Amino acid sequence: MTAPDISIQPIVVVGAGQAACQFIASLRQMGHQGPVVVLGDEPQPPYQRPPLSKAFLHAGDETSLLLRPLSFFETMRCDLRLGVKVMRILPEKSEVELENGEHLRYAQLVLATGARARDLPGLGGGDQSRVFVLRSLAHARALREGLAHCRRLAVIGGGYVGLEVAASARTQGVAVTVFESAARVMQRSVGEVTSSLVQEVHADHDVQLRLGVSLQKVHAAADGIRLGVAGEAEQHFDALLVGIGAEPCISLAKDAGIACAKGILVDDQGRTSAPGVLAIGDCTEARDGGRPRLESVQGAIDQAKVAAAALAGRPVPSPTVPWFWSDQYSHRLQVAGIARDHDTEVLRRHGPKKQSVWYLRAGRVIAVEAFDAAEDFMAARMLIRSGAQLQMDQLADPSYGLGPAPSASAAAEMASG
Numbered sequence: 001m002t003a004p005d006i007s008i009q010p011i012v013v014v015g016a017g018q019a020a021c022q023f024i025a026s027l028r029q030m031g032h033q034g035p036v037v038v039l040g041d042e043p044q045p046p047y048q049r050p051p052l053s054k055a056f057l058h059a060g061d062e063t064s065l066l067l068r069p070l071s072f073f074e075t076m077r078c079d080l081r082l083g084v085k086v087m088r089i090l091p092e093k094s095e096v097e098l099e100n101g102e103h104l105r106y107a108q109l110v111l112a113t114g115a116r117a118r119d120l121p122g123l124g125g126g127d128q129s130r131v132f133v134l135r136s137l138a139h140a141r142a143l144r145e146g147l148a149h150c151r152r153l154a155v156i157g158g159g160y161v162g163l164e165v166a167a168s169a170r171t172q173g174v175a176v177t178v179f180e181s182a183a184r185v186m187q188r189s190v191g192e193v194t195s196s197l198v199q200e201v202h203a204d205h206d207v208q209l210r211l212g213v214s215l216q217k218v219h220a221a222a223d224g225i226r227l228g229v230a231g232e233a234e235q236h237f238d239a240l241l242v243g244i245g246a247e248p249c250i251s252l253a254k255d256a257g258i259a260c261a262k263g264i265l266v267d268d269q270g271r272t273s274a275p276g277v278l279a280i281g282d283c284t285e286a287r288d289g290g291r292p293r294l295e296s297v298q299g300a301i302d303q304a305k306v307a308a309a310a311l312a313g314r315p316v317p318s319p320t321v322p323w324f325w326s327d328q329y330s331h332r333l334q335v336a337g338i339a340r341d342h343d344t345e346v347l348r349r350h351g352p353k354k355q356s357v358w359y360l361r362a363g364r365v366i367a368v369e370a371f372d373a374a375e376d377f378m379a380a381r382m383l384i385r386s387g388a389q390l391q392m393d394q395l396a397d398p399s400y401g402l403g404p405a406p407s408a409s410a411a412a413e414m415a416s417g
Contacts, residue, residue, distance in 0.1 A: 008034070008035075008107070009034075009035070009094075009105055009106060009107035010034065010035035010036055010037045010079070010104075010105075010106060010107060011027070011032075011034065011035070011036050011037070011106065011107055011108045011109075011110065011311065012036075012037045012038075012039065012096060012104060012106035012108075012109050012110070013036065013037070013038045013039065013109075013110045013112055014039050014086050014096065014109070014110070014111050014112065014113055014252065015038075015039075015040065015111065015112030015113045015114055015281070015283075016038050016039070016040025016041075016042070016045075016046045016080070016082070016112075017046060017049070017067075017112060017114050017281065017300070018046075018048070018049070018067060018281065018297055018300040018301065018304075019112040019114075019280040019281030019282075019300035019301070019303060019304045020038055020040075020046065020110075020112040020280075020281075020304070021046050021067045021068055021072075021304075022300065022301045022304035022305065022308075023110060023112065023280060023304035023305075023307060023308050024036060024038065024073075024076050024078050025072075025076065026304060026305045026308035026309070027308040027311065027312060028076050028077075029308075030308055030309060030312035030314045031312060031314075032308075032311065032312045034107070035077075035079065036076070036077070036078045036079065037078075037079040037081065037104065037106075038073075038078055038079070038080045038081065039081050039084045039086055039096075039098070039104075040080070040081065040082045040083070040084065041083070041084060041085045041086070042082065042083065042136065042137070042138070043082055043083040044062075044082070044137055045066055045067075045068075045070055045080075045082065046066070046067040046068060047062075047065040047066055047067055047137055048065050048066075048067055049135070049136075050297065050325075051064070051065060052065075052134060052136075052137065052139070052140040053134055053140075053160075053161050053164035053165050053168065054164055054167075054168060054327050056140050056144070057140065057143065057144050057147065057165070057168040057169075057172075058168060058171070058172070060144055062137070065137070084098055084099070085098065085099040086098060086099075086252060087099055088252065088255060088256065089109065089252055089253070089255075089256035089258075089274075089277070090103075090256070091256055091257070091258070091274040091275070091276070091277060093105070094106055094107070094109075094276060096109065106276070107276070108276050108277075108278065108311055109276060109277045109278070110270075110277075110278045110279070110280060110307060111252065111253055111264060111272070111277065111278070111279040111280070111283060112279070112280050112281045112283070112300075112304075113248075113249040113250075113252060113253075113279075113281075113283045114248075114249055114281055114282045114283055115135070115246035115247055115248045115249055115282040115283060115295060116135060116246060116247055116249055117133035117134065117135040117139070117242070117243075117246055117247075118242075118244050118245045118246055118247050119133075119242075120156060120218065120242045120244060122218065123218050123220060123242075124217070124218065124219040124220070125219045125220035125221050126220075126221075127220055127221050127222040128220055129222065130146065130220055130221075130222075130224060130225055130238065130239045130240060131220045131225070131239075131240045131242065132146055132239065132240065132241050132242070133241070133242050133243070134161055134165060134241065134243065135246065143165070143241065146239050147168075147169055147172055147174055147239070149238070150169070150174050150238040150239045151174065151175060151238050152174070152175045152176075152177070152236070152237045152238050152239075153166075153169050153174050153175070153176050153177075153237060153238065153239050153240070153241060154176075154177050154179065154225055154227055154235075154237040154239070154240045154241070155176060155177070155178045155179065155240075155241045155243060156179050156215070156218070156240065156241070156242050156243065156244060157178075157179075157180065157242065157243035157244040157245070158178050158179075158180030158182070158184075158185035158186065158187075158209070158211070159185075159186055159188070159189060159243060159244075159245065160186070160189065160324075160326050161243040162178060162180075162241065162243030162244075163178070163185060163186070163198065163202065163326070163328055164326060164327065164328055165241050165243065166178055166202065166207050166328075167202070167205070167207075167327075167328040167329050170205045170206070170207060170329075171329065175206075175208075176207045176208065177207070177208040177209075177210060177235070177237070178202070178207060178208070178209050178210065179210045179213055179215060179227070179229075180209070180210065180211050180212070180213070181212065181213065181214060181215075182211065182212065183211055183212045184196070184199065184211060185198055185199055185202075185209065185211070186198060189324070189335070190333075190335065190357075190369050191339065191345065191357055191359070191369065193345075193347055193355075193357045193369075194333070194357055194369040194371060197353065197355065197371055198328070198333065198371075199211075200353075201328065201329060201331060201353065202328075205329060210229070213229050213230075214229070214230055215227060215228065215229060216228045216229065216230050217234070218240070220240065224236055224237060224238055224239075225237040225238070225239065225240045227240075246282070246295060247262075248262060248263040248264065248282060248283040248284070248285070248293075249283050250263060250264050250283060253272065253277075253279065253283075256274065257274070258272045258273055258274045258277060259272065259273035259287075260285075261285050262285055262293060263279075263282075263283055263284045263285030263293055264279040264283050264284050264285065265284075265285055265286075265287040266278070266279050266280075266284045266285070266286065266287055267286075267287050267288075268286075268288075268306070268316070269306060269307065269309075269310040269316060270284070270303055270306055270307035270310060271310070278307045278310070278311070280300065280303040280304050280306075280307050281299070281300040281303060281304070282295045282299075282300065284303065294322055296322060296323070296324050298320065298322055298323050298324075299322060302317070302319065302320055305317050321336055321337055321381050321384045321385055322336070322337065322338060323335060323336045323337075323377075323381065331353065331371065331372055332371075332372060332374070333369065333370070333371050334369075334370045334373075334374065334377040335367070335368070335369050335370070336367060336368050336370075336377055336380045336381045336384060337359070337365070337366050337367030337368060337380065337381075337384045338366065338367055339359040339366065339367035339369075340366075341361060342359035342360060342361050342366055342367065343360065343361055343362065344359070344360040344361075344363075344392070345357060345358070345359055345360075346358040346360070346392055346395040346396050347396065348373070348376060348395055348396055348397075348398055349398065350373055350398045353371065353372060354371065354372040354373055355370075355371050355372075355373060356368055356369065356370040356371065356373045356376035356377070356380070357369045358380065358395050360390075363389040363390070364387050364388070364389055365380055365383040365384050365388075365390065366384060367380075367384070368380035368384075375402075376402065379402035380402075383402065390402075
């Protein structure tokens with residue numbers, strides 16, 4: 001079969017989140033003039049997910065969540081189709097089959113299917129109305145409504161989502177207990193020093209942290225949640241938030257014979273094992289195993305730019321320093337880089353709850369965890385990019401300037417995440 005003409009047949013994007021929106025913008029900026037179709041399975045226009053566990057639970061303002069105004073898609077000459085479910089991919093025909101039976105041919109297919117909240121194994125009971133997860137706007141609406149009628153909330157999982165929801169619930173006067181099987185919160189995301197400070201902040205807000213515990217029983221019923229820890233009396237809660245991570249949405253790709261592991265396997269340009277099919281964002285995993293699988297806004301944006309460049313025939317952008325953030329109460333945790341294989345750790349303390357932890361390898365900064373220390377976070381991103389070497393006493397001394405003041409654009413980025 002003749003390959004579809006990219007100037008006539010559309011580039012079809014499956015998924016309408018952060019990665020998809022960035023891909024469209026970058027593709028047009030790089031000069032691609034052909035048709036583009038975006039298929040989103042949710043009825044809402046593309047929206048931001050990070051605020052769902054924070055500001056949205058307080059204010060419920062959905063308009064502020066929009067990633068782009070609807071006029072953006074008109075300007076980008078993009079056919080945005082919402083509430084459309086893709087049933088299967090037919091790579092040999094360069095087609096996708098939609099739920100309504102329509103077959104849509106593509107010149108190139110970009111999978112931006114994201115990830116789904118991981119289910120809790122062994123959850124008992126027939127009534128799940130008091131059990132919540134948080135990945136979508138529909139989830140956030142349900143959780144916000146549930147918190148309005150909740151006095152005691154159980155959170156299973158002491159990662160980003162679990163702790164952000166715990167903080168949001170506490171500010172609304174809900175009693176919160178967090179159950180975490182690891183010995184400390186955020187164990188897979190940050191080091192011990194930062195974990196300890198985050199735990200202290202939650203304890204200051206009267207959150208009960210149950211660390212290193214194994215839940216023997218989780219039972220959901222119409223009248224509430226019953227949790228059992230080995231050797232302890234059963235505990236009762238009004239609602240349960242399950243925040244034990246996410247799983248990449250790979251079923252479409254896998255069913256089409258596209259190579260997958262935990263995520264859809266891609267090369268350094270986002271190309272999958274199927275000709276004419278790319279994947280970007282949280283659904284992906286590096287084929288060579290060199291880059292760790294990261295779920296973040298910045299990761300989605302970077303991959304989208306790379307894929308757009310590959311399809312537009314433009315130079316692929318250089319990789320950026322990965323970064324993450326979390327707002328809990330009035331505090332902001334910002335993480336830059338990956339602390340894997342570090343040989344040195346330095347604490348830079350500005351005050352009782354203002355600090356940064358620096359990770360180095362062979363004298364060069366590879367990662368930082370900044371807690372209410374935005375200046376350190378911005379300096380670290382520049383130092384990681386440059387590969388500059390620093391003395392340990394310089395890093396540990398909060399009076400020592402680590403670099404020039406950030407530009408106005410950098411400062412705006414710092415304030416937004």
